[in-house]
Amino acid sequence: MRPEDPPAFAAPWEAQTFAMVVALHDRGLFTWSEWAEALGEASRDGDRPADYALWLETIERLLAERGVTTAHALADRQTAFARAAAATPHGEPIALTNDPGP
Amino acid sequence: MAHDHHDHDHDHHDHHHGSELSPMDLRVRALESILVEKGYVDPAALDALIETYESKIGPRNGAQVVARAWVDPAYRARLLDDATAAIRELGFGGRGGEHMVVVENTPEEHNLVVCTLxxxxxxxxxxxPPVWYKSPPYRSRAVIDPRGVLAEFGVTLPGTTRIRVWDSTAELRYMVLPMRPAGSDHLDEAALADLVTRDAMIGTGLPLSPDQVVRS
Structure with a gap:
């Protein structure tokens, strides 16, 4: 029996995070060296694993630094998604259009 | 007639159970929806990327490279001379492998790859990469105490074997060419590839021996 390759991602959010970073890199927002530098700095600061949670944190910060979005806009959108989820029957797709508003 | 008519009004337990997203899901959805709105990413392209990395790209690719190097001395020489080009010959390359170096294990020298950054x-x-590859303990200890790290992975090398540690960067990424296992002379290239584990190509493992592999 040949060794089974472990799954690339442990959860869908890891996969989405990875794909967003790659897509933004391919679009020219940063080079891989810049990315590694940003990720490495964040990892060193807290002695943290360079895992997908750190990827997400790093891309959020990088995008804010580049003026693509802001921490505030991200937080607002997260709240909107939480409301949309609460208003969506279990098992149905959660879309922002389900957000009943504050 | 006076039927004792219970008007049940069909109490169906119809109360509405909403959904919930984990904190990480919330963050990823928020970020993605903003990036899509601004035209920075396309959801279909993200799905295609995920599909590629979940099903097309993995250590089986590297195992094919290693097996080819084991059976074809000219290929092995090209691989050690210009890994990027030799790997490209087998159809692998691109993102994250633009500049590759392959380092060869010998009885005198064992190679171990890390990204300290x-x-x-x-x-x-x-x-x-696997989770442990990204962890601070591996990243620091691979450099300070490579023999100790190898022992934790179950790899014990003769004291006479030197260990060299290679620090991958975004610019230059290393892969180990492990030694062909003893007793594998009769195997063809495909069977040899089955002996090559991911860890053997990072340097934290050794290839399987032929008796560890039963081909179906």
């Missing part, structure tokens, strides 16, 4: 890894040949 973060998690740089040769994606086209090995896929995405």
């Amino acid at each position: 973060c998690s740089c890894y040769p994606w086209p040949v090995l896929g995405l």
Whole structure:
């Protein structure tokens, strides 16, 4: 029996995070060296694993630094998604259009 | 007639159970929806990327490279001379493998790859890195105490074997060419590839021996 390759991602959010970073890199927002530098700095600061949670944190910060979005806009959108989820029957797709508003 | 008519009004337990997203899901959805709105990413392209890394890119690619090097001395020479080009010959390359170096294990020298900065890894040949590769203990101890790290992975080398540690970066990513296992002379290239584990190509493992592998 040949060794089974472990799954690339442990959860869908890891996969989405990875794909967003790659897509933004391919679009020219940063080079891989810049990315590694940003990720490495964040990892060193807290002695943290360079895992997908750190990827997400790093891309959020990088995008804010580049003026693509802001921490505030991200937080607002997260709240909107939480409301949309609460208003969506279990098992149905959660879309922002389900957000009943504050 | 006076039927004792219970008007049940069909109490169906119809109360509405909403959904919930984990904190990480919320963050990823928020970020993605903003990036889509602004035209920075396309959801279909993200799905295609995920599909590629989940099913097409992984250590089986690297195993094919290693097996080819074991059976074809000219290929092995090209691989050690210009890994990027030799790996490209087998159809692997691109993102995360633009500049590759392959380092060869010998009885005198064992190679171990790490990214001390973060998690740089040769994606086209090995896929995405395992969790331990990204952890601070591996990243620091691989350099300070490589023999101790290898022991934790169950690899014990003769005291006479030197260990060289290679620090991958975004610019330059390393892969180990392990030694062909004893007793594998009769195997063809495909069977040899089955002996090559991911860890053997990072240097934290050794290839399987032929008796560890039963081909179906």
